[in-house]
Amino acid sequence: MTELTLEESSEKRELFEKQIQAGEKIEPKDWMPERFRKQLIRMISQHAHSEIVGMLPEGNWITRAPNFRRKKTLLAKVQDEAGHGLYLYCATETLGIDRSELVEQLLTGKAKYSSIFNYPTLSWADIGVIGWLVDGAAIVNQTSLAKTSYGPYSRAMVRICKEENFHKKQGYEIVTGLAKGTPEQRDMVQDSVNRWWWPSLMMFGPSDKDSPNSKELLAWGVKRRSNDELRQRFVNLTVPQAKAAGVTLPDPELRYNEETQDWEFGPINWEEFWQVVSGNGPCNRERMKARQDAHSSGAWVREAAEAYAEKQQRKRAAA
Amino acid sequence: MTAASKENNCKTGETQWDLWEVFTQPKTGAPHEHAGSLHAPDREMALQNARDVYSRRGEAVSIWVVPAREISATLPDDSGPFFEPGNDKVYRHPQFYSVPRGIKL
Numbered sequence A: 001m002t003e004l005t006l007e008e009s010s011e012k013r014e015l016f017e018k019q020i021q022a023g024e025k026i027e028p029k030d031w032m033p034e035r036f037r038k039q040l041i042r043m044i045s046q047h048a049h050s051e052i053v054g055m056l057p058e059g060n061w062i063t064r065a066p067n068f069r070r071k072k073t074l075l076a077k078v079q080d081e082a083g084h085g086l087y088l089y090c091a092t093e094t095l096g097i098d099r100s101e102l103v104e105q106l107l108t109g110k111a112k113y114s115s116i117f118n119y120p121t122l123s124w125a126d127i128g129v130i131g132w133l134v135d136g137a138a139i140v141n142q143t144s145l146a147k148t149s150y151g152p153y154s155r156a157m158v159r160i161c162k163e164e165n166f167h168k169k170q171g172y173e174i175v176t177g178l179a180k181g182t183p184e185q186r187d188m189v190q191d192s193v194n195r196w197w198w199p200s201l202m203m204f205g206p207s208d209k210d211s212p213n214s215k216e217l218l219a220w221g222v223k224r225r226s227n228d229e230l231r232q233r234f235v236n237l238t239v240p241q242a243k244a245a246g247v248t249l250p251d252p253e254l255r256y257n258e259e260t261q262d263w264e265f266g267p268i269n270w271e272e273f274w275q276v277v278s279g280n281g282p283c284n285r286e287r288m289k290a291r292q293d294a295h296s297s298g299a300w301v302r303e304a305a306e307a308y309a310e311k312q313q314r315k316r317a318a319a
Numbered sequence B: 001m002t003a004a005s006k007e008n009n010c011k012t013g014e015t016q017w018d019l020w021e022v023f024t025q026p027k028t029g030a031p032h033e034h035a036g037s038l039h040a041p042d043r044e045m046a047l048q049n050a051r052d053v054y055s056r057r058g059e060a061v062s063i064w065v066v067p068a069r070e071i072s073a074t075l076p077d078d079s080g081p082f083f084e085p086g087n088d089k090v091y092r093h094p095q096f097y098s099v100p101r102g103i104k105l
Helices: A006-021 A034-053 A054-058 A068-093 A100-106 A125-145 A152-179 A185-200 A214-219 A228-245 A270-280 A282-298 A299-318 B003-014 B043-054 B076-087
Strands: A256-257 A262-264 B019-027 B033-039 B060-066
Touching: A006 A054, A034 A054, A034 A068, A034 A100, A034 A152, A034 A214, A034 A282, A034 B033, A054 A068, A054 A282, A068 A100, A068 A125, A068 A152, A068 B033, A068 B043, A100 A282, A125 A185, A125 A228, A152 A185, A152 A228, A185 A228, A185 B043, A228 A262, A228 A299, A256 A282, A270 A282, A270 B033, A282 A299, A299 B043, B033 B043
Parallel strands: none
Antiparallel strands: A256 A262, B019 B033, B019 B060
C-alpha cells in the first residue's frame, strides 16, 4: 500500500466518516482507518471461531439423540454452524487477512470465542435449551449486526439470521416437549435452564460501562446497539417464552417494570464471566484440545483433496 | 499454490487453497448473484463446497465459481471519473422528455 500524505489521509478519513454518518456501507476496497480494520478483524473472526467451537458442545449429543428426527435436526444444525463459520471467515478475509492465519490464532489460543461454549452439555435437555436460549441470544445480537456498517459482515449476518430461526425453534420444541413430559424430564429441562440462563445473559458481553471496545464500535456503526440494550431485549423476549413453556428462569429478582416495559433482572456474576473469558471455564481446555485434534486428524482429508486436484490437473494436461 | 501459502501450510496444516468467489442463481430467470467466497483446490471441489456452504436449503438452481484472482474490478478511488460518462446524460432518462398533457405514453 502506498503511503498517504497527512492531507490525503485526513481527506480520506473525512469521506469515511461521511459514509458512516450517511448510513452507507463500507466495502472491502474503500479506504478505512487501520483501527477500524483491526477491530473488524478481531470482532468478525471471534464470531467465526464461536460458530466453529459452538459445534463441539452440540456434537457431543449427536450419537445420543433420543430419536431419528432429533438426530437429523441436530446434524443439520451443527452443519449450519460450520457454514456460519465459513461465511464469517470469508467476510474476515475481505479485510486482507488469510483464513489460515485466523485458524492458527484459534488453535494457538491467541483468539477468543464466545465464552458460552466453555460450559458442558450434561443432558439431552441442554440441546433444547441451547437452541432456545443460546441461539435466541445470538439471534438478538445478529439481527442487530445485520445492519452493521461493514458490507461483507452485514451480508453474512443476513444469511445467518435466516438460518438461525430454525435453530431456535427446534430448541424450543425440545424444551416444551420435555416440560410437558414425565417428572424426570421436567426436572431435567429445569436443571438445564438453571445452568444456561445466566451464561446466556453473559453472551452479550460486559456491561456498557465495562466494555472498552463498545463506544468506538458504536460510533463507527459496526455495532448498532449496546451490550446492555441487546441483553434487555433478549430478556424481554424470553420471559414470556419461559412462561409459555412452563419452565422457571432462575432469577428471584426478575420483575416487570410497567413504566419502562422491561423485565428487570438481578445482578450478573461478572466474576464468573471474566474467569471463563480468561480460560478458566469448565471446558476451555477440553474445547481447545478437541479443535486441535479435529484439525490435525483432518489433515489427511485436506492432503487427499490436494493430491486429487493435482492428479486431475495432470490428466487434463495429458489429454 | 503460492510460496506464502505453503509456508502457512507448515505452521498449522491449514491449506490455504485458492480463493473462489461464488455466484448463485436462486431460480431460473433470475440473475446469478454474489453469495460469498470459499477455498478449494480445484474447480470441481469449489462447486461441491459452494453447494454445501451456500445452498443447504435449495437457495440455488445454478452456481458459478470464479477464481478470485481472475476478477477485475473498479477501485473506489477511480470510480468517480470512471462512471462520469454515465452521470451527465440526463437525456438517457424518460423524465427528460416532455409530453403533452393528458397523453399517456
